[in-house]
Structures are given as C-alpha cells and as structure tokens.
Amino acid sequence: MKHLLSAGDLSLTETLELLNLSLEMQDVNSRDVKKLPALNGRTVANLFFEDSTRTRFSFEIAAKRLSADVVNFTAKGSSVSKGESLKDTVLTLEAMGIEALIVRHHHSGAANTIAQADWSRATVINAGDGTHQHPTQALTDALTIRQSIKGIRDTGDLSGVRVLIVGDILHSRVARSNIDLLKTLGAYVALAGPSTLVTSAALELADTVYHNLDDALNAGFDVVMMLRMQMERMSSSFVPNAIEYSTLWGLSAERFSRLDSSTLIMHPGPMNRGLEISSEAADSSQSLIVAQVANGVAVRMGVLYKLLAQESSAK
Amino acid sequence: MKQQGTIFTNVQLSDGSKTNIAVTGELISYVGDEIDSSLNVVDCSGLIALSGFVDLHTHLREPGFEQSETILTGSRAAAKGGFTCVHPMANTNPVADNSAVVEQVYALGQTAGYVQVQPIGAVTVNLEGKNLADLGKMNASAAKVTLFSDDGKCVSDSLVMRRALEYIKAFDGVIAQHAQDPLLTVNAQMNGSALSLKLGLTGWPAVAEEAIIARDVLLTEEVGSRLHVCHVSTKGSVEIIRWAKSRGINVTAEVTPHHLILTEDLVSSYNPIYKVNPPLRTQEDVVALRQAVADGTIDIVATDHAPHTADNKDCEWGEAAFGMIGLETAAAIMKTTLIDTGLIDWVKFEELLSTKPASISRLTNQGQKLEQGSFANIVFFDPKTEYVVDSISESKSSNNPYVGMKLSGSVVHTLYRGMFTVRDSEVQEIGNSDGH
Numbered sequence: 001m002k003h004l005l006s007a008g009d010l011s012l013t014e015t016l017e018l019l020n021l022s023l024e025m026q027d028v029n030s031r032d033v034k035k036l037p038a039l040n041g042r043t044v045a046n047l048f049f050e051d052s053t054r055t056r057f058s059f060e061i062a063a064k065r066l067s068a069d070v071v072n073f074t075a076k077g078s079s080v081s082k083g084e085s086l087k088d089t090v091l092t093l094e095a096m097g098i099e100a101l102i103v104r105h106h107h108s109g110a111a112n113t114i115a116q117a118d119w120s121r122a123t124v125i126n127a128g129d130g131t132h133q134h135p136t137q138a139l140t141d142a143l144t145i146r147q148s149i150k151g152i153r154d155t156g157d158l159s160g161v162r163v164l165i166v167g168d169i170l171h172s173r174v175a176r177s178n179i180d181l182l183k184t185l186g187a188y189v190a191l192a193g194p195s196t197l198v199t200s201a202a203l204e205l206a207d208t209v210y211h212n213l214d215d216a217l218n219a220g221f222d223v224v225m226m227l228r229m230q231m232e233r234m235s236s237s238f239v240p241n242a243i244e245y246s247t248l249w250g251l252s253a254e255r256f257s258r259l260d261s262s263t264l265i266m267h268p269g270p271m272n273r274g275l276e277i278s279s280e281a282a283d284s285s286q287s288l289i290v291a292q293v294a295n296g297v298a299v300r301m302g303v304l305y306k307l308l309a310q311e312s313s314a315k
Numbered sequence: 316m317k318q319q320g321t322i323f324t325n326v327q328l329s330d331g332s333k334t335n336i337a338v339t340g341e342l343i344s345y346v347g348d349e350i351d352s353s354l355n356v357v358d359c360s361g362l363i364a365l366s367g368f369v370d371l372h373t374h375l376r377e378p379g380f381e382q383s384e385t386i387l388t389g390s391r392a393a394a395k396g397g398f399t400c401v402h403p404m405a406n407t408n409p410v411a412d413n414s415a416v417v418e419q420v421y422a423l424g425q426t427a428g429y430v431q432v433q434p435i436g437a438v439t440v441n442l443e444g445k446n447l448a449d450l451g452k453m454n455a456s457a458a459k460v461t462l463f464s465d466d467g468k469c470v471s472d473s474l475v476m477r478r479a480l481e482y483i484k485a486f487d488g489v490i491a492q493h494a495q496d497p498l499l500t501v502n503a504q505m506n507g508s509a510l511s512l513k514l515g516l517t518g519w520p521a522v523a524e525e526a527i528i529a530r531d532v533l534l535t536e537e538v539g540s541r542l543h544v545c546h547v548s549t550k551g552s553v554e555i556i557r558w559a560k561s562r563g564i565n566v567t568a569e570v571t572p573h574h575l576i577l578t579e580d581l582v583s584s585y586n587p588i589y590k591v592n593p594p595l596r597t598q599e600d601v602v603a604l605r606q607a608v609a610d611g612t613i614d615i616v617a618t619d620h621a622p623h624t625a626d627n628k629d630c631e632w633g634e635a636a637f638g639m640i641g642l643e644t645a646a647a648i649m650k651t652t653l654i655d656t657g658l659i660d661w662v663k664f665e666e667l668l669s670t671k672p673a674s675i676s677r678l679t680n681q682g683q684k685l686e687q688g689s690f691a692n693i694v695f696f697d698p699k700t701e702y703v704v705d706s707i708s709e710s711k712s713s714n715n716p717y718v719g720m721k722l723s724g725s726v727v728h729t730l731y732r733g734m735f736t737v738r739d740s741e742v743q744e745i746g747n748s749d750g751h
Contacts, residue, residue, distance in 0.1 A: 008513075086631050107633030108504075108515035109585030116584070117629065130633065132515030173515060201509035 001311060003115045003124040004303055007135040008180035015142070015184055016156045022143050022295070022302035028065065029298055036301075038309040039068035044100040045093050046072045048127070049086075052104050054269060054293065055127050055137075059102050062300035068308070071098070086110065087119050094120040100308055101125070108132035108173075123307050131171045137268055138177035140299045142185060144288050145223055147295075148264055159186030164216055165206075167227030167249065167276055168197045168238075174268045175227060179205050192216040193249060196238045213249055217259060224259070225266040226251050229276045246275050253280035264288050320344060322354040323728075326364040326695065328685060329661040336364060338691040341732040346686055359695050362727055363661060366669040367399025367692030368646065369681050371462065371491070371569060372545060372617035374638070375401070375432070377423065378416070379408025384622040384711045386420065389642070390429035392620070392709040394736035396642040397694035397726040399430050400673070400681045401620075405437035406467040412437035412448035414456035421458035428745050429736045431681060436460040438479050438490060442468050447479060454486045461677045464491035466545055467592075469527060471497050476531060480540035487677060489541040489567075492531055494552070495593065499523035504632065506579040506594040514582065516632065519594045521549040528552050532559035532566050543675055544568040546619050548593040550603035557612045567675050569617040570604050572641055572648035577601075577716060587628045587635030588716045591621070608667065609658040615672045618645045622712030639716045643708060648717070650698060650724035691733040700725045709742055 001014060010018070028036055044063050046056050056072070063070045073093070075084075086105075093101065100123040103111045108130030115124040128134040142158065149161060163182055169175045169191050182189050183206075191198050192210040203209050210216035217224070229245060239245045246252075251265070256278060265277075265287045273279050282289055320339035327333055337345035337354055350356070370393065376384035386403070393401045403420060405411035411420060417434040424432020436453040440446045442465045453460040463483060470476045470492060479490055500523045505511050507518025528544055532555065535542040544556060547568045559566050573591060578598050581589040589595060607613040621638025628635055641648075646668065653659045659667070673682025683689035702725065704717040729737035736743055 085626070086634070087629060105631065107631045109633070110631040112585040113587075113631045116586070130515050170512070176513065176515060199512065201512045204509040205513065 001307065004135050004307060005111050005115055005124065005126045006133045006180065007138040007177040008133070010135070010181065010184060012157065012184055015181060018139055018299070018302050018306055019143050019146065019156070021306055022139065022299045025298040025301035025305070026295070028301070034065050035067060036065065037067045038305055039063065039066040042099050042308055043069045043071065043097060044102060044304070044308070045098045046070065046102045047089070047093070048072070048074045048104040049110070050104050050106045050128070052128070054296070055104060058296040059127060059300050062297050063304055065297070065301055066304055066309070068304070086114070087117070090114055090119040094122060098122055100304070102127050104128045106130055125303060125307065128173055130173065132173050132176065134173040134177045135181070136296070136300055136303055137174050138181040139303070140292055140296045141178055141225070141266060141268070142181050143295050143299055144266065144292050145264070148288055148291070149222060157185045158182060161187040161223065162190070162221045163187050163223040163225060164190045164192060164221040165225045165227065166192045166213065166216070166251070167229055168233060169193055169202055169227070170197045170199060171230065171233070172227050176205070178225065190216060190219070190221070194239055197233070213255070217255060220260065221263060223264045223266060224251065226277045228268070228270065229272060242275055250275060251277045251281045253278045256281040256284070261286065266292060269293065320354045321357055322350055323357050323359045323364065323695065324350055325358060325360040326362055329363065329365055329665040331661070336685060336693065338730065338733050341690055343685060343687055343689045343691050357728070361699065362695040362697055364685060365661070365665045365694045365696060366682055366685055367694055367729065367731065368397045368668045369400040369672040369676070369678070370398050370618050370620070370642065371402045371543070371615060371672045371676060372466070372571070372619045373401040373403050373642065374406070374619070374621045375403040375420070376622060377407065378419065383624045386423040386432060387427040388709060388711040389620070389622070390424065390427040390432065391742050392640070392642040394429040394729050394731065395709045395726065395742050396644070397646050397696065397729050398642060399692035399729065399731045400433055400678065401430050402433050402435050402462055402676060404464060404466045405435050406442060410437050410441050411435065412440050412442070414449060414452045414458070417453050417458040417460050418456050430731055433676060433678065434458050434460055435462045435464050435466070435491065438463045438465045438470050439475060444468065444470055444472055444475060447475070447482060450479070450482055450488065451486065454488060461486070461488050462491055462543070462675070463488055464493065464545065466491065466493045469493050469495040469497060471527070473530060473534070477534045477538060480535055480542065481538040484538070484540050487541070489543050489675060491543040491545050492527065493545050494524045494527035494531065496523040496527050499526070503594070504590070505582045506596050508579060508597065510579055510582065514585070516582070521551050521596070524549055524593060525551040525555055528555050532556070532564050535566060536562065536564045540565065542566045546571050546574065546593055546617070547604065547613060548574050548596050548600065550600050553603050553607040553612055557607070560612065567614040568612065569615045570608060570613045571619045572616060572645045573639055573716065574604055575601060575608070575652045576648050585632045587630065587632050588639065588714055590632060590635050590637055591639050592637035605652060605656070605658055608653060614667075615675065616645065616649055616667045617672065618642050622710050623714050624712060628714050639714050640708065640710050640712055642710070644704060644715070644717050644722065646696060646726060647722040647724045651722050654698070655723060691730050693730040694726055695728040696724060697727050698724050
C-alpha cells in the first residue's frame, strides 16, 4: 500500500491492520509524552486546496507526534487558467523532497490524479476530494464504532453492526467512504434522506435506502450517523427549505428520545445544531461526536505510520 | 510521376466486386477489368476502395486555438484517416458566425490542400443562443455553408431553435444540434449513473440529451425543416429518433466512434483522457448505438475530433477539457465495432462515412460513387491489418484515448481529387501551389 486514496481500495486485512495500528497510537496519545520517533527526518506536506481546520490540524498533530517535519500549503482554488496548476504545485513540492502529500481538494479524484500522474514519487493521502472520498474519516468512524459497541473489540470487524447514515448522501464524501469501509468490515449499512439527495442509484452502494426518517429509525440501528446539511442545497432545489429539512430529516430531541438507549449517535462535524441534529442528541451520553475527533488523530498517526514507516522500510 | 495518370489494380469495391480504377487529373477516368499499362500501376490487392470519407463533425481549432490544432495539422490527420472532406465546427475564436470567418477557414483549407474543408456556421451570434448568426450570408459566401451548429453548446431556447430551423429552409440548410439541456447538466462531469454517484462526479443524465432531441424533432416537424442530431450517445435518444423517422420527420443522426467502443467504466481512473461531451455512457448504450447504426436509425458516423493541448489534459478531472481526437482512428474503430461484429457490410460502411454525410451537407463533389467521371476522392483500406494504437499522430494534440488498444483495419492510400495525400500509410508532403 503506497497511497491511501479511497476507503474502497482497502481490503479487510488492510483495514484491520490500520485500525489496530490506530489503537496502538491511542496508547501513545494517552501518555504524558505523546511522541514517537518513527518519522524522524521525514517531511510531509499538508496540501489543502479547500478550507479545513479540523482535518488539517488533525493530520498536522498526527505527523508531529510521529516526529515528522510538517509543512502546510494552502491555496484556495487552482486551475490552469487561474494561477498555478495542481501539477506545478506538486512538481514544486516534489523538487523540495516532500515524501508524503496529504491532499484536500475541491475536485473529486484529485488525489487519484496526483498518485497516478508522473508528477511526484510521494505517498499520497487523500484528506477529502470533492464529493468523492475521505478515507481517514471513515477509518476514524470505524474505530470509534468498534470501541463503543460491546463485544466487538476482540473480533475486530463490525459484522452484524447496523449503521444508518442520514442526510445528503449525494454530496457527501464522508458517506461514500463510510459506506465502503463499513461494508468491508461486514456492517449492515442503510441510507436515509430525501430522494433528491439519496437517489435511486444509492441502492447500489448500500444495503437499503429509506426515504422516511421515522421508518428508518423504527427499523432499529446500533449507530445513527447524521451528515451535515449545506444551506446551498436549498437554493438549488434539492430540498424546499431548512425548516422542512429539519422537520423531516433532523434528529430532533423528540426523535432522539424514542431511540433505544444503546443507539449511538455520530456526526463528522462541523454540526448545524438545530438543523440536522439537536443539542439533546449531540450532547447526550450516546453521542460519539467528541470521541470521533479524538480518534481522528490516532487514525491519522496509524495511516502515516503504515504508509511512511512500515511500507518504505519494507522496500 | 508521369502525368498521364495512375491505375489502381485489383481493388475490391464496397459491394465485393473486384476491379481496376484509373485516375487522370482530378477525376476517375476508368473503372473496369482492363489495365492500361501506359499508366502508373499501383497494385491494390487485398485493399478495399471506398469513396473518400466525409466528416460532419470536426474541430480544427483555427482561428484562435492554434496551440491545439491548425487547419493544416487537422487536415493532415484527416487525410491519414482516409478523409477527403471535413466540416470544422464554429467554436473558434473568433466564432464562425459570419461570412468573413467561414471564408477564411475555407481558404485556409484550400491552402493546406489535404482535404476539402467545408466550414460549419454558428447558429447564433458568438454561440450565445440568443440572436441568429448571419445564416444566409454564410450560405451565400464562398464557403457555401449549409450546416449550422452551436456545437459545444446547445441551442436551448425553444424559440430561437424554432426560428433557426424555419429560417434555413430558404436555402435547404440543416441545423446540427448539440443536444444538451444546460440546466440539467450544470457542472456535469460524466454520465449520470451509479458510477457517477460512487466517483462523486456530477452526473450528465441521459434525459438532458433525450429531452432536447424530443423537442427538436417536434419543432422540425412543425416547421417542416431539416435537423441533424450531433453525437447521439444514449439508448433513449435512439428510440426518440427512431420514432421521429417513423413519423416522417426529416431528421438525421450521427454517432461518434468513441461512443461505439468506450464506456463510462474508464472514468473510474479519473484519467481526463476519457473526459468528453457528451460523456461516455454504459455498455447498454453502446449496444443500442451499434444496433441503431445497423438498422439505419443513426445515419452516419462523425468523429467529433476535439484536440486539446497536454496542459488541458494533464490535470485533475474537474479542470480538464472535454474531448478526444479521432480522425485517424475512426475507420478502424468502425471496422472493429461494426464490420467485425457482423452488424454491417462495406456498402453500409461507405454510406456511413462518405455518401450519407456528403448528402446531409448537400455536397455533390464528395461521397460520389467510384465510377468514371467522379472526382477521384478515394480511400484504399486494408481490412486485415491488426495493430496496437500508438501515440504518434498527425494532429498537433495527443489526447488519444485509444493508445494501447488493439484495432483492426488501416488506411493505406488516400486520394483527394486525384492526388495522393496518403501513400503507403504515410502522409505526403504536398505543395500548395497546385491550386487546391
């Protein structure tokens, strides 16, 4: 494994290996001195063409805890016609001897393109590309689920676990990555959302699809993952307005109160409180939202360790 | 070479018959069993002689985008592919929406001398879809434009489309529509499908093409005009065109070689070489398109040869330009997908690539039967060669999606008005002093 581009590229063995490495990194993170020398002398670049705070920080902290040198390159928008091209940016970083590119880009497939083109020899880690994939988020969510449901930690995989993902599947790279990874781990994955955002083709991705949230919740799930709803979806007629969306698709206090007390609540952040999720649900003891963020650092340490320390020493 | 002429011996015609073809000057001087040994003899055993190919959909990029193609380089690529006539689209800079630009393109084609360059005029000023371009003046110009298209953009306004169809009746013109509802395809990147959902690329749904074709055939019927549908790409479009023809509506349709052989699955690589508009569709569409060619629903094959510089393809998918080159590979792809599969014979092949496109464009000096008195626009095609496509091209651009693919059939000689533009598969260096 040279690159991490899509959760769909990972085999069950590779997924479990990355999750187990992440567990070891959690132990490191619980120490007073949260640092390993694994990537000492190695340089990684955060190459972010799209706004992000949490993912960039998470990768930066992860790389630093492995003793790598980290540089940040942020550029809003890039095209052949406007300023420096992606190719030239990557060629520049290659010339500087960067060994890993952590790429966040507004175009789907941008990380794949960098990995496949002859621009660079660096390892490419996809930190979110357009509406395509965000594999480290999926690994983070899988780790969080694994640690939060009793009886799972020994087996490692998630077979038998029922996960419901709610909201804008069409535009969500988090959803795509999670569907891929959860299915690889053996979980049952259902999707729920308005039929403009969970289109008929979505049934080819997941095990089942609901177009009514209450029907979905009544079916009983171990995990309910709420997705962020972008305001721009209203102006482009995917849904009528925020109030209707919230009424039909929000995890309100009332809907939350009807859930089984063992149902876990997740959200990749940032949340729109009151739109897709109520504070009652987000702040409850069933919520894993803060744990997701904490695990994000450990998972990214695991990924960097696997791709840069293990794979390159195995050459 | 002696000036008295050349005789091509032992050629097979599209109907399977064997004969000899003599060429004197610009014309075919004899077709028959006898061999006049005073002529230069070119043995064509094993080759099929077909009427020179006519492309109704070419992008030569000049004026304005000469870094990706010029009329000369595009003409050479066309000759290499067996073409003796190409119709360059109007989306140049400046746009070919007036007689000055179409006459310039026409004249540059004559200067290059490899093929007849028969310009397509824009339907609307600057391809904006609002006001009609100088349709009548372009028709009356030296370029004698009969085909009008805003290709690259759709004439989406129903009223403008109706008026354009009505207006061109006066001079027997035809509107070649790029059928794409712009509102249904905002930022579209690939075929709208389960795969586009998986890849996170905005889908270009089949209905965006089909809805425009359905509207256009009804408008064409209403005003009694002539419509040509560019690059049909979906099964549903085929069904609408079939229905329109059964109603007697005067519509013709084209399919590109790439829509006959490539599918959306290639997009999974995010390699922009496969980014094209309309997008590559599904295998089911490919099967329907091939069938539609065989049963006559689709009238012609046209290349949509769309050269782009390396910079416009060596980038992320979302930034890459739409289009692929195709003049040099068109005949081989048709042979591979239509002849080798038993769907059509060589008579049909010649009709698809020469006779019918010439007739849609109302050209009388192209697509002629290979007989005495016709212009000597002839392709000698070797149906037996098998080869792996390489990246060498006469085109200035190298956005060729077929590199590495195994194809069968190649152009050996091309004659344009009696002159070898390609001989033994090599493009000939020709002077521009001979008046062509």
